[in-house]
Amino acid sequence: MKMLKSIKMFGILSLVCLVTLSMISAAAADPNVCRDLPVSANPGDTITVTLDITLDGADKTVIEDNVPAGWVVSNPSGSGSVVDANTVSWIDINAAPGVAQFTYDVTIPGSAALATYTFDGEFDLAVAAPGVQPIDCDTQMDIVAAPGPRPADEPNVCRDLPVSAVPGETITVILDITLDGADKTVVEDNVPAGWVVSNPSGSGSVVDANTVSWIDINAAPGVAQFTYDVTIPGSAVPGTYTFDGEFDLAVAAPGVQPIDCDTQMDVIAGPGPGPVDEPNVCRDLPVSAVPGETITVILDITLDGADKTVIEDNVPAGWIVSNPSNGGSVVDADTVSWIDANAAPGVAQFTYDVTIPGSAALGTYTFVGVFDLAVAAPGLQPIDCETQMDVVEVPECPVTEYDPIVIEPCWNFMSVPFALNNSSVEFVLADINYTNLVYWNTAANNGTGLWEIPTEFEPLKAYWIESNESVDQMISSEVLEPLTPAVPPTMTVYPGWNAIGYTDSMAILPAELMLGSIDESYMVVIGPYDSATGMYEQVGHNGETGVISGIHVGTDIFDMGPYEGFWVYVTQEDTLAGF
Known part of the structure; x- marks a missing residue:
């Protein structure tokens, strides 16, 4: 499988190889990206591609999709970026996508031959295995000849919704438009009460908190898709919710009609808390340092299930700790700690400084620490990840020979x-x-x-x-x-x-x-x-x-x-x- 262009560009895979998590949920292999394409389009059309994301177990974002050669991508949703004319990507190695859909537009050249074209993309949504996988579901679509004149009563608007989402999530709604016979634009869609619309594509506007519209009585929509975002309240009760919208795309009859296709979607409960034995503290050390140097030690904290704070780290004998972050304290010259029996750490990192004595012998030194972040079992555990670092010689500055x-x-x-x-x-x-x-x-x-x-x-x-x-x-x-x-x-x-x-x-x-x-x-x-x-x-x-x-x-x-x-x-x- 080929490597993502955007990963080659930014060196993401090399960074990913350095990231270590001590424990992952059983669902870590479940994340997925499923491409949703129109069945067909005409030369010169601009379509919207939908990437439906299964977020269960996702803890990073590496998604790249490639359209057929000569087609041109634009308008990636969220934090997406255009890598080149036919490639779009979303990259965040520190966080899952956060939304269940990404979208982007593709303009098909007017000179495109009538044929079947293939999309080719990859994703990696989990720090753990299996790594980079192909985007599945729709991988091909047909380019067909533009239709001749049709009866004026054929325009239509079809809503495309995710099957489900969780309270607090932001989703993207797609309105697929049949343009045949359209000669004006009147499209209004209403989301469930209390939900909040935003970011309508093109010339769309937000009418009120739960209504979005596109109005131009003198021209047809011009594109085959409109999109907008909807934020589901965090307080939303799990259940089935209904969307209600209307459109009128033709000056002639039949007039205003309901938006069809998907009219309902489910709100389901978000994932529950992980097991109480999941909190962890992982030490991050420099590979090496020189005698007399002051280094910073990072303690990366997995907060899932944490409900108290007991962390103590010990540096090699004779080394001096200082400057613990976030209310930490210096216990003695070589020990630092954070103690709060009533609350979790609250932040995902603690840091402290260590000064290596100028007289330190060259060699490998060991750090030893323990933590307990949960009132429940298992109790005190060793701080893991990096436990050793080397003290090496002070590098000599280069000496350049000059002529007399x-x-x-x-x-x-x-x-x-x-x-x-x-x-x-x-x-x-x-x-x-x-x-x-x-x-x-x-x-x-x-x-x-x-x-x-x-x-x-x-x-x-x-x-x-x-x-x-x-x-x-x-x-x-x-x-x-x-x-x-x-x-x-x-x-x-x-x-x-x-x-x-x-x-x-x-x-x-x-x-x-x-x-x-x-x-x-x-x-x-x-x-x-x-x-x-x-x-x-x-x-x-x-x-x-x-x-x-x-x-x-x-x-x-x-x-x-x-x-x-x-x-x-x-x-x-x-x-x-x-x-």
Whole structure:
């Protein structure tokens, strides 16, 4: 059997596999979804599909229905959603559907061939087995040729009701409309006294609490089905109830007629309380934690049949409990409890925090707890589900290796590729013998520029450093430790020549990409500087491509790399963004 598209999309099955219930009722295999289709329709019709749901034993909602290829779904009731043009779904892994019917509309293409078409859907309404099952009952319907002119007395409205429902439930009523010969719309339906109508489809309106209508004396209904919801009062007495409605779909005779087909439905008693031994407490723990960490423990509570609260949980020796939710109390350093002999917990979860000692040895640790949620037997029982968790090593942060910066004899034009953990010149150049270190500040001296002696190395700035040594020196990768976390750098560039650096420590990129943030503001970029020859290697011209002449190239092939410095000529103030 194929997996539901919507489950593939949202990863529902993987979540369902993690959900555990300790006990389920004997009826858990009973939930069902039964599709109700019209016998036939014409090309271009819009029909309503009804999914009748058997709720006994249902404790989750996974329903997906697929219509024939090329047909288009719309208007799923309740919390349904359109997955794609021919798929509709309802997904809630934490709750049963709540209503005994879902509906959705399907528009048949006007070009549909006359043939028998198949619907293909699946459902899973119970956390327990059997899992995903096919939607049954009606799986096929016929597309037939549109009828020719018929006598004007053939229009009809036929009501479709669930067989039964329980007090407090909301159901959907379907009015199937025979459109042959219809040329006006007068449809009114009345539900039993005290029941409340809502959500009439299309242009329908709520007349009063138990009456709904569709009125248009100038046009036929246009669709083959109307729907509306009805909420049955929680105080409704079990018994048989009658619906009473009328319609008139033709200007000609016979006039107002009663809505036929289903006129009655039964209200039956809701399910009684489960056995008193069903309450449960299930512990939810992280898989692992590290010494010194504080974790949150969740106690999932099955409230069915609960009429008192006695819950105590004990953490491993030396661990410290705190912050119990919902009136819980700390009994001692490693014990937390909730006690109320006169009332059930009232909520489906309690939580508390646990601090693991920083000195905790690595290994598997056990939680031990008990609960008693019912005055009747069986009495105290162990808290189940997860009883153990692992304490593991603190993960080491990844260490990235960076190349050293080579300082050659004479002048060097250099930059740092990121914000440094320690950016002071004194620290970075501690092992370097140099005679001069300067930075060109374009904005200084009223915009005429000024050479400055820096005290910090900053990304996106390029620095000139002069070495009188006869051999290469290296600024080691150990001192080029990046600041973590760090915001990507930005730098204001000003009209004139600006000394800029490069901020990708691992890759060489073209200037066209690296200088994209100032693309409208710069004309030329020059660099890198070759200390051995005392010359720049390339001159890049913004807006040009390929080799222009000699070292003059377009910025699409002007390479910029780590640790290098560049000159960029800017025509207006702008912001250069690093990576």
